[in-house]
Amino acid sequence: MPEEHHQPDCIFCQIVAGTKDARIVYQDDELTAFWDHYPATPVHMLIIPNRHIDSMNKVEQSDAALLGRMLLKARDIAEEMGVRQKGYRLLINTERGGGQSVFHIHLHLFAGDHLLAVHG
Numbered sequence: 001m002p003e004e005h006h007q008p009d010c011i012f013c014q015i016v017a018g019t020k021d022a023r024i025v026y027q028d029d030e031l032t033a034f035w036d037h038y039p040a041t042p043v044h045m046l047i048i049p050n051r052h053i054d055s056m057n058k059v060e061q062s063d064a065a066l067l068g069r070m071l072l073k074a075r076d077i078a079e080e081m082g083v084r085q086k087g088y089r090l091l092i093n094t095e096r097g098g099g100q101s102v103f104h105i106h107l108h109l110f111a112g113d114h115l116l117a118v119h120g
């Protein structure tokens with residue numbers, strides 16, 4: 001990962017780099033998916049780009065395929081977790097007012113009980 005794409009004090013960059021522990025379920029040269037440390041639902045994963053992007057507001061047109069890959073990977077993980085048919089929720093909290101607390105863009109995958117009450 002080139003240095004400008006990795007922010008050493010970002011916890012999600014650390015998970016991508018392997019310097020912080022996480023239950024990683026998928027990783028390739030563009031994406032990493034791992035269990036949320038404080039799951040709000042029985043299935044709660046985070047799908048992130050390996051490259052540091054602060055939030056949805058910093059995404060550029062040239063990142064469109066990357067975002068598409070995040071969505072499709074979330075669907076694939078839902079399939080692997082056996083929840084694709086029943087259903088799941090995908091969510092990107094954006095900026096403080098949108099509930100974002102970690103400023104490395106991430107797509108939440110929620111599934112399981114109590115889903116209607118959970119908004120991330």
Ligand code: 5GP
Pocket residue numbers: 011022023034035036037038039092093099100101102103120
């Ligand atoms: P946000 O509120 O920014 O949309 O979501 C951040 C998510 O990251 C939260 O659901 C929170 O539980 C999760 N989280 C925070 N710190 C860690 C961590 O160190 N490891 C993992 N796996 N998840 C984390």
Ligand code: ZN
Pocket residue numbers: 006007010011012013014051052053103104
């Ligand atoms: Zn980061």
